[in-house]
Amino acid sequence: MFKMHLYKGGIYRHDEFIEAIEDLGGIVMQKTPMQTEVDIVFAIPEYDMDYLKKIIKKLKGELIDIPFGDMEIAIVAPSLSRHHLPHPVCDMSEFLRRYGSTTNIVGLARGYGKTIFQISDKEKRIVSEHDAAIFSFGMFEECILLKEKELKGLTLPYVLCGGPGKIENVSNYVGNLGRKSGRMRGPEEIKTLEEVKNLLLEMVDDVREEIGKDPLIFPPVYVKRAIEQQWDLSGSLGDNPVVLHLDGLRIKKPFDEYHERISKTKVGEYELGKISTLKKSNMNDTIILTLKTKSEVGEGP
Amino acid sequence: MEVEVRGGTREENESLRKLTEEIFKDSGLAKKQSKVLIVVDIGIPAFYVGIKFKKDVEPIKVGDIASIREQSGKTKLQINEERYYDQVIEKLGTFYGKENVEQSERNIIYINSTDENVRDIVIYDLTEEIRERTIDVLWSILPEGFKVRHFKHFEDGFILVSTDIPQIREFYNVIEDIQKEFGGSWDV
Amino acid sequence: MKLYVDSLPIETQKSLISEITGIVPDLDRPVVIERKVSRSKLMKNIYNIKTTKGTFTIETFSNRFQEFFQDHLEDLMGMEVQWTDKNTVNFGFVNTQFEATRKQFDYDKYTVLFGLSGFDKDLGILTISKRGHISRNGIEKSAFGKVTKGRHILEKIQTGDKILEVGLEEVKSEFYDYSVITSDDTVNDGDNIITKAVVELYEDCPFATEHFLFLIRNGLMRIDERNNSYCRNDEMKGISLPREKSNLRDKGSISVRNTGKGKGSVFIYLIDAIEDESHSVVGRIINGLELPMNISPGQCFSISSKTKRLNTLGISQKEAEEIAKSMGIEHERTGDTNDDAIVVIQNPEISIEAQKAGKISTEGVDPKFVFKIRLYEDKAPVSVKYFKTISGMATRQLGRLDVLIAHKDLDMILFKGDPKMAGELPPENPPIEGTKKGRIGITNMASRQMGTIGVRFSDSEEYGPTGEDFYHTNCVGEFLNHDKLRDIEEGSTIYLLLE
Structure with a gap:
């Protein structure tokens, strides 16, 4: 399975590093030269990390893991008012982006209050399009428990955040993250954010393991590159028109106009439409692409 | 300013107290009140806030x-x-x-x-403005989305009830309790 | 004794490798022996369930429901789908002894569980959940497994479909042990002696294929670097190639890098890798991948290709005709058409294109223009590489040099070089003891005339072959029959063959 990393090093001889990635069957996602330094974001299968580390040592570079690099994470706030935004939702969002994730903040329409909390079916579908979710709830245990019940039926891994330090019987809960009136900059608060990250990482590793048992026909990074090479997607929402998911991609282009073109992309010896399912997203009229597994296409056992 | 929160667990009270203090400080109104008392009743759910202004605020x-x-x-x-x-x-x-x-x-x-x-x-009259601005600040402290808001004003302060359900007898009991506690012109 | 040579079974009484295969393995060129270690292994908790719509795999965890599942495998076979809905697929029925309950329970997606139809013990059902759901399935928390593979089958299954077979999954049928043999050794019964790798070439990348065929022209390939992903040969590193069609680099694929510092390196992939523009995939190893997989860097292995190289450069017209005839290809002589004229141009030169066209024409020249040379690869590796690139000997056996200056009164002859490429030519192997006649010299980067190649016709104590002093001269080799060089005129071309 492909994992994402960041290389930081000098611009001198960085081409050797790029060649090594290409030789090892990896993909250079982004190269940012800055005067004498260069940042290279790349995805690579995990077979030869030791060999790559040797090259990095030779080039006096630095290797940084981006554990969420191939994920889109939803951060759900009960509303978009000052009670729930910007702190700590934006802090979490910003923190996870440091680890490579694409984060979307979702504000629920009627997510506030204890008795009137609602998460609609459409909202659930929007959240479920992501690889993982974080729900930022309030500061009272009783309320959090009531809201948690409403989340039944979500199939993606999610973390609950709230004020109380601990809640019994809720394993995916991180405390001390209730309402904040300022940015989370103190050492204690950063530790809490780390906790969220680690919990999420654990959950996502399980998902990765599950995908590994019945692997996808092609890694999403490869399909992403094929699409970007074969179609002009400029002028999309945001500067990253194709977002990686664990099991596919989100393509930020209108579904009706683009889905036929996208499904004609040539990936390896296949046409993309035959090895994936394209679906209209509930969010901003984008395309959700789910890759089929090897067993489904008929390549695997 | 003295902030007191009652009704929840110790941890919950403490975090709400901290939040209240911070928001008041940010708004620049922290020195205008002598006491802020918040009583939480999660069961209903209802929030009671009693606020007493300082006497030294002259028109x-x-x-x-x-x-x-x-x-x-x-x-x-x-x-x-x-x-x-x-x-x-x-x-x-x-x-x-x-x-x-x-x-x-x-x-x-x-x-x-x-x-x-x-x-x-x-x-x-500054007290009038402070009263208005304090109420404004309270909206960002109290949980969002409560349908019912009920005020009881006094010369140097007010009591606010914010809740999801229409008035019940319970409210008056708590309001009276706060009144008693604040004393002075607040006498029942 | 029954054993295998390159996976082909043979019956023999001999036991030494050299006697069986005729190859004596040594440290430079070992063979690999494949031994079967153990037979298939069954995984105890993974079951394959074959239905009329396809097979899916479940992974179970041990509890009393799993025990029940294990004990009733036979009853499960032949069960029909009783009903399906949005959330579940239900196979029935089987007799159970489980306590019925009317409580509701939560089940994750893809869980496998037992339920009771109508809360009746005798109507046990095997339920497979398609989505996370809450159900009143009749038995308390009866999940015992999860569907791991073939999840798409669940959507296809409908009422009336049947379970045909339930079986433990066989994880790996055979295990092999590989040992690298570096000296003549005895073999055991059933061993597979792998002596060579066989390559099947594609036709997508003619230039890269020619490059690869030139590398393995002697039937050997050296491994210079190996990791978990690939084996690499750097013998022809630095040679430019055009960018050609790239393909998926599956396990066993052979690719040639076409850009960057590592251009010209040949890779053999040991894993499935994705395609990349910088790699031209020329073919794949269809037999004997175990050799490059197991030998260490620095060692060589035999390699042969089904597609043969067709290159007649450097041989006589007559020999060229014979080779073409043996491959069933039409041959046409041009230029000097005498039998002993040496072929210097072949059209088309690319083997694949020549074989596709079924016809080649060879242009010959008088043998007096062809010279044998010796190169000092050990003493001046960088200069030799430069010389090979300029003369074209890096990618073919015949080199050519264009004469720059030649005159009867001049005691030497100069050939055209490439000053731009010579910019990276450091001083190397200077002729300190004086220049001998027939030596090939190159002016190095220390002089303005860098890159020029020259040969003297008489010894000199003072100047190098290109007329520079010794510090500016790199000595790369010598002409074996330099006397005839005096007759070469300015503007003509000479051809070179390695000794």
Whole structure:
């Protein structure tokens, strides 16, 4: 399975590093030269990390893991008012982006209050399009428990955040993250954010393991590159028109106009439409692409 | 300012107390209240807030912001604080009639009579503004989305109930309790 | 004794490798022996369930429901789908002894569980959940497994479909042990002696294929670097190639890098890798991948290709005709058409294109223009590489040099070089003891005339072959029959063959 990393090093001889990635069957996602330094974001299968580390040592570079690099994470706030935004939702969002994730903040329409909390079916579908979710709830245990019940039926891994330090019987809960009136900059608060990250990482590793048992026909990074090479997607929402998911991609282009073109992309010896399912997203009229597994296409056992 | 929270677990109370304190500090109103009491009843759910302002908040009078001199049957006011021009002219107009008030220069106002009491005319009552701004701040402290808000105002403070359900007997009991605790003019 | 040579079974009484295969393995060129270690292994908790719509795999965890599942495998076979809905697929029925309950329970997606139809013990059902759901399935928390593979089958299954077979999954049928043999050794019964790798070439990348065929022209390939992903050969590193069609680099694929510092390196992939523009995939190893997989860097292995290289450069017209005839290809002589004229141009030169066209024409020249040379690869590796690139000997056996200056009164002959490429030519192997006649010299980067190649016709104590002093001269090799060089005129071309 492909994992994402960041290389930081000098611009001198960085081409050797790029060649090594290409030789090892990896993909250079982004190269940012800055005067004498260069940042290279790349995805690579995990077979030869030791060999790559040797090259990095030779080039006096630095290797940084981006554990969420191939994920889109939803951060759900009960509303978009000052009670729930910007702190700590934006802090979490910003923190996870440091680890490579694409984060979307979702504000629920009627997510506030204890008795009137609602998460609609459409909202659930929007959240479920992501690889993982974080729900930022309030500061009272009783309320959090009531809201948690409403989340039944979500199939993606999610973390609950709230004020109380601990809640019994809720394993995916991180405390001390209730309402904040300022940015989370103190050492204690950063530790809490780390906790969220680690919990999420654990959950996502399980998902990765599950995908590994019945692997996808092609890694999403490869399909992403094929699409970007074969179609002009400029002028999309945001500067990253194709977002990686664990099991596919989100393509930020209108579904009706683009889905036929996208499904004609040539990936390896296949046409993309035959090895994936394209679906209209509930969010901003984008395309959700789910890759089929090897067993489904008929390549695997 | 003293903030007290009751009703939840110790941890919950503490975090709400901290949040309240921080938000009041951010709004610049932290020194205007002597006591903030929040009583939480998660079961209903309902939030009761009692706020008592400090006594030293005095209303602003004409004498505080202007130097006053008598000049050939007229009163000349030289106003030192620019931000009160509006209010001064408006208040004097209602007192002496608009035709009797004349603004000759930007900061100089003449009144066509001599009156000793001009000094004591209240042009601006700060407690009113503080009351309004405090209520504003409270909206960002109290949980979002409660349908019912009920006020009970006093001379130097107020009690606010914010809840999801229409009034029940319970509210009065708690409000009375807070009243008793705050005492003074708040007597039942 | 029955054993295998390159996976082909043979019956023999001999036991030494050299006697069986005729190859004596040594440290430079070992063979690999494949031994079967153990037979298939069954995983105890993974079951394959074959239905009329396809097979899916479940992974179970041990509890009493799993035990029940294990004990009733036979009853499960032949069960029909009783009903399906949005959330579940239900196979029935089987007799159970489980306590019925009317409580509701939560089940994750893809869980496998037992339920009771109508809360009746005798109507046990095997339920497979398609989505996370809450159900009143009749038995308390009866999940015992999860569907891991073939999840798409669940959507296809409908009422009336049947379970045909339930079986433990066989994880790996055979295990092999590989040992690298570096000296003549005895073999055991059943061993597979792998002596060579066989390559099947594609036709997508003619230039890269020619490059690869030139590398393995002697039937050997050296491994210079190996990791978990690939084996690499750097013998022809630095040679430019055009960018050609790239393909998926599956396990066993052979690719040639076409850009960057590593251009010209040949890779053999040991894993499935994705395609990349910088790699031209020329073919794949269809037999004997175990050799490059197991030998260490620095060692060689035999390699042969089904597609043969067709290159007649450097041989006589007559020999060229014979080779073409043996491959069933039409041959046409041009230029000097005498039998002993040496072929210097072949059209088309690319083997694949020549074989596709079924016809080649060879241009010959008088043998007096062809010279044998010797190169000092050990003493001046960088200069030799430069010389090979300029003369074209890096990618073919015949080199050519264009004469720059030649005159009867001049005691030497100069050939055209490439000053731009010579910019990276450091001083190397200077002729300190004086220049001998027939030596090939190159002016190095220390002089303005860098890159020029020259040969003297008489010895000199003072100047190098290119007329520079010794510090500016790199000595790369010598002409074996330099006497005839005196007759070469300015503007003509000479051809070179390695000794």
